[in-house]
Amino acid sequence: MSATPRAASTLVVVGHGMVGHRLVEELATRGLTRSHRVVVIGEEPRVAYDRVHLTELFGGKVAEDLAMTTRAELEGWGVELRLAERVVAIDREQGTVTLAATGAAQTLAWDRLVLATGSTPFVPPVPGKELPGCFVYRTIEDIDAIRAWPARTGVVVGGGLLGLEAANALRGMGVEVHVVELAPRLLAMQVDDTGGALLRAKVESLGVTVHTGTTVARIEPGEGDPSRVGRVALSSGETVNADIVVFSAGIRPRDELARAAGLELGPRGGVAVDDRCATRDPRVFAIGECASHRGATHGLVAPGYQMARVVAATLAGEDARFEGGDGSAKLKLLGVEVGSFGDAFAATPRARVVSFQDTISGVYKKLVLSPDGKRLLGGVLVGDTSSYGSLSSAVTAETPMPKAPEELILPARAGGGGGLGVDALSAAATLCSCHNVTKGTVIDAIRGKRLSVVSEIKACTRAGTGCGSCVTLLADVLKIELKKAGVAVANHLCEHFPCSRQELYHLVRLHGLRSFAEVLERHGQGGGCEICKPAVASILASAWNEHVLDKKHLPLQDTNDRYLANIQRDGTYSVVPRVPGGEITPDRLIAIGRVAKEYGLYCKITGGQRIDLLGARLEDLPAIWAALIAEGFESGHAYGKALRTVKSCVGSTWCRYGVQDSVSFAIRLEQRYRGLRSPHKLKSAVSGCARECAEAQSKDFGVIATERGYNLYLGGNGGMKPAHAQLFLTDLDEASLVRMLDRYLMFYIRTADRLQRTSTWLASLEGGIEYLRSVLVDDSLGICAELEAEMAANIEAYRCEWTETLRDPGKLRRFRPFANSDARDPSIVFVTERGQPRPARADERPMAKADPEEVTS
Amino acid sequence: MDVVALEDLDPDTGACVLLGATQVALVRAGDAVYAIDNHDPFSGAYVVSRGIVGDAGGVHKISSPMYKHAFDLRTGVCLDDPSVRLSTWPVRVRGGRVEVLFGAAVAPRAAA
Structure with missing residues (x-):
């Protein structure tokens, strides 16, 4: 002490x-x-x-x-x-x-x-290293300075972890990048020659030029401007033009x-x-x-x-010791997954090596084993690091190796392969190396605190909150523990359907079910309720896109869908015409004003760049819509669990910072996905540059323009529990982005729970955004073609619901307050505030006739 | 009181009718027709007829579209808060017409 x-x-x-x-x-x-x-x-x-x-x-x-x-x-x-x-x-x-x-x-x-x-940062003592345009890569100020420096070509000195990060950053700025590395390969501290070669091929395929086994001899000013960097002479004799040089050649x-x-x-x-x-x-x-x-x-x-x-x-008086760390790391550099752990270079005397290489898919895996082959000492993974967590844990936990360790790195195939299951790890094995959390600690938390989801494990133990590479392991441990505890996770929709929304969606499509009655007869019981009816209505709409007010669908709809408008506190409705991308002509603005005036509607600009018209009486809805449609408007689906808006900023058309035409793209996206029914509402935005004025990162799908295309963000939302969207893919062209969105939205519609927004859905997917990438980009489930076809059918079947309703007297007759009278509803009373109508409060209403049934004690 | 034709009411759906000055929700649920107060006491709005019709353990119910309180269509008792009860009226269907025994309301205050 x-x-x-x-x-x-x-x-x-x-x-x-x-x-x-x-x-x-x-x-x-x-x-x-x-x-x-x-x-x-x-x-x-x-x-x-x-x-x-x-x-x-x-x-x-x-x-x-x-x-x-x-x-x-x-x-x-x-x-x-x-x-x-x-x-x-x-x-x-x-x-x-x-x-x-x-x-x-x-x-x-x-x-x-x-x-x-x-x-x-270590800056090698080369002539010219002081010239303006030379930077290091360590602090926020360094990054700000690099971003502010205009450049077309650049040299990154050092091909280690930081160097490749810097190269990627420059590439993202549209700079043509050269990486200069003294060692004979990239990531010399992490991977061996074979891994380095594979990495190099991948990096070069992205347009980055790699010079290995050479150093920077001299940095010289340009011919045009002697006051700043212009070119870099290498010790190999080569000269490279460069407006910017970033040193990332190690640290001191x-x-x-x-x-x-x-x-x-x-x-x-x-x-x-x-x-x-x-x-x-x-x-x-x-x-x-x-x-x-x-x-x-x-x-x-x-x-x-x-x-x-x-x-x-x-x-604190505890006995704790630092036993030394190794260079274990798992990362993704320039889109290439790289993992290195333990004795990656087989430095242990008589260590044995098992390796697997596939130059077609760009995967290299190496295991370093003890001389008797019974223990794993280290390894290298390039191109696929999915087994990093279990393998690196096996090193620290000294887990016994199976008889054929090559099974751990061969691609999974029917009847063989796979990997080292988390079940094989001992309780002392470290699952989260960022926070030093062992498997035993995680199991204790699951059992002691009765945890049932990964996010709870994260909150209780901090495991998985660092680099996140162990999250799939946590999910595996959880699954095993829940199974041991005999917990069956019930996900029944309600008392009428003993299955989840996801299962029901598959059944509906598989059997071609087109009505609630059919679904209930084949897969449910009883009569249905306010939970399952709208859920099935949403599934049917996503699957077949029939009109929600068709007679067989009508009883399923909640009041907003039933009257194609949003109910307000006094029983009136609000009307929101679609304004794609938030772009609107003066004539249409005037038209909205005219309709609002005629029907005494309160006007408010929404957060989604549209205009909300409130205080519409049920019986006035058809006439209001007839007037709006005559002016060229269509339903905005503000009432549906469906795509709402795609916001945009003015983009490169007007804004001096814009790099792409965000308005046009937003309009195209909104028109593509308008009316798409989904488990919950969907919101989107397109920003014309990284300043992000359209707030795309708070949307279910957000698009931010870059010099080279668009970055796609998924799974954000505002509201009660705001969620920041996650970066999914970068620098996509428009067609690729749309294809990815088709897949994303249909996959969400297929698999989410009822009323589950994309953020919580994404969080519930084991493996999160990485898993989503494997499904949507690598097509790991082999469903991408189906998803695209389903979306195409949905888009094909789109009709403006209000236009269709106005053509059908059978649907229109329901828009009246009383089935036995043409009277207007006397319970609706407005007063005027700031020049507009609003619902009267109780104390502002005219004294009602004494009616004991309306008096609540 | 003869109110409307049965075919004017959609299956498994509610509709409001005006009986004197009182708004009454007529609700078709399966083969049955119910009459229940259209006034939702939780929101103060006259909207019960616009709710979703369903069943809970075989008992027909309607849930108000405002805050989703469900009411037993036979008794008017709120299933989420049994201290609240809506008026209900006896209904019969004769010759394709829906008749409500208006004036025979089971009033909430009497029940409480």
Whole structure:
């Protein structure tokens, strides 16, 4: 316990990066931010942010999206945060640090000190590296500077993880990219020659030029402008034109403070620490990239997080040790999945190797096994990392290998192949290496807290909330545990249908069922209810697109669909004509105004760029629609669980920033999917550039224009529980995007639960967006052709429901308040407010005739 | 009171009729016809007839379109809140006409 500082002593943390912040979190969970004074000093002007995902700033995210915390949160924990301040000296004798902010120096006393100073990018000493147009890739400010630099061709120095990230980012800006790597292959630290060759082929197919085994000899200004980068001479003798150069050739630990304070350094730099992450001075710790443990420094975040945990535990008096990390990583670079774990290069003496290579589909997998072949030591995966979680866990958990380990990497086929099931892992196996969560912890949480969905596991254990690569493993563990517990997940629609909406949809299509009566007779019981009737009506509409007011469908419709309008609190309805893309002519605006005036309707602009006309009496709906249709309008389906609107900004037509014609595209999308009935309402938007004025990332499907096409976002929504849409594919041309949307929407319609929006549906899919990609892009279920055909049939069958209704006297006769009288409904009373009608409140109504049946006590 | 022809009412659907100054929902559910108050006490709007007709354990019900409260069509009792009860009236179908014994209402206050 002697290591525990006395109460109210001061702990100073130097550095508020990802690892420094993780330390603060670990301290807070242990109550140490209450019992101690904790001061965090960060030199950047903002709180810790997710540096791993810096590249997302090119995809439309802003700096705030990457923030890992807020000032308020830290204050709530009792942490003193000092940003934009820098520690310039450590005095170990006095127990102080010296701070340099703007102006006067200041000292701060500490009892314990943690260095989390990170690293600086390594810039090789080549002539011309100071020229404007040369950048590094580490901070938000670096990214901002790169984005602001106009360039057509660029050179990325370094072909490691960060270099390929940078190359991808430049490519996204429309820059023609060259990657220069000193090693003979890309990702030299992660993959072997075979994997590197495969990766190179894939990267080059994307238009990136790769130069390996060479370095940058000289950076020169251009002929036109001597004040900025113009070309790069390589040591191979080649010269490459470049307006921009990004250095991502490795990092150097920031150990200068420790060095000046007389602390021991590691053989290759970094502050030397023991297994408790303590330096030679037991009061001073170092964690993350600035630390050297057993002679090695770590540039990945997972080992840094483990070190943070070890220091927090040590300060709390627990016994915790850092056993060393490896370079295990799973990532997706330039669209290529790469995984590397454990002894990836078979450095263990007499290690044995099993590998599988398929240059057609671009997959390479290698397993490194112990000399007796019984244990997995490491491996490399390129092109398919689906087994990364189970394989890397098998290394740390020392899971015994099957007799034929090659089965673990051969493609799954009928009767063979497959992989190492999560069931084979021991309880000590780490499932989530970001948060160091074992299978045992997950199982305890599932059993102890009776968890039933993956999101609950995430909330309880934090597993799966880091890089997310273990989520499929979590789902597998959950499935096995629920099965063991004998839990049958009932997903019956209601008492009338012992099956799920998804099953019912398949049955309807499979058997060609076209009415509720048929569906009920074959697959249900009883008479139906307000749950199953609208659900079946929606399925029938999605499958066959018949008119919802056809006699056999009428009893199924909720009041909005029954009267093709939205019911309001007083029993009147609102009317919303379709305004595709939010574009409307002056004549049509005037026409809407004229109709509203004639029928005494209240007008309000909606969030979906349309005009809502409220206060329509039931009996006036047909006349209102006849007038609107005569002016060229059609139903906006605001009343249906269907596509509502596709919002747009003015795009390249008007806006000086726009890069594509977002209005035209939005109109085409809205017209393509108008009237499409779905499990819940669908909203969409198209933005003409990354400024995202149409708010596409809050839509069920959102499109953001890029220089090269469109980025597609899926599964967002606003409302009570807003969900940010997830980036699905980038730089699509219009035809490919539409094809992808056809598949997405039909797959959602096929498989979602009733009233389940796309965000929750997506969250419920095991494997989430990756799984969706495998279904819609790789056609892993072999259904894409069917989905497209179903959508085509739906589009073909589209008719304006109101136009059809007005032609059918049988449908029109239902639009009257009383079946036995032509009187108008006297219960509807309006008053005028701000020049428009609105429903009268109870105290504003004329005194009603005393009617005891209407008086509620 | 003779109100409407049965064929003016759609199967498994409600329709409102005006009996004097009272709005009554006539509801066809299977072979039966029910008369129940059109006034939804939860919203204050006269909309019960526009709800979805269904059954719960074999008992016919209608759910108000406003906040989806379901009412037992035989008794008017709200299935989601049994302290609330709508008026109902006896109905008979004779010679293709629907007749309501108006004036014989089972009033909610009497039942409470």
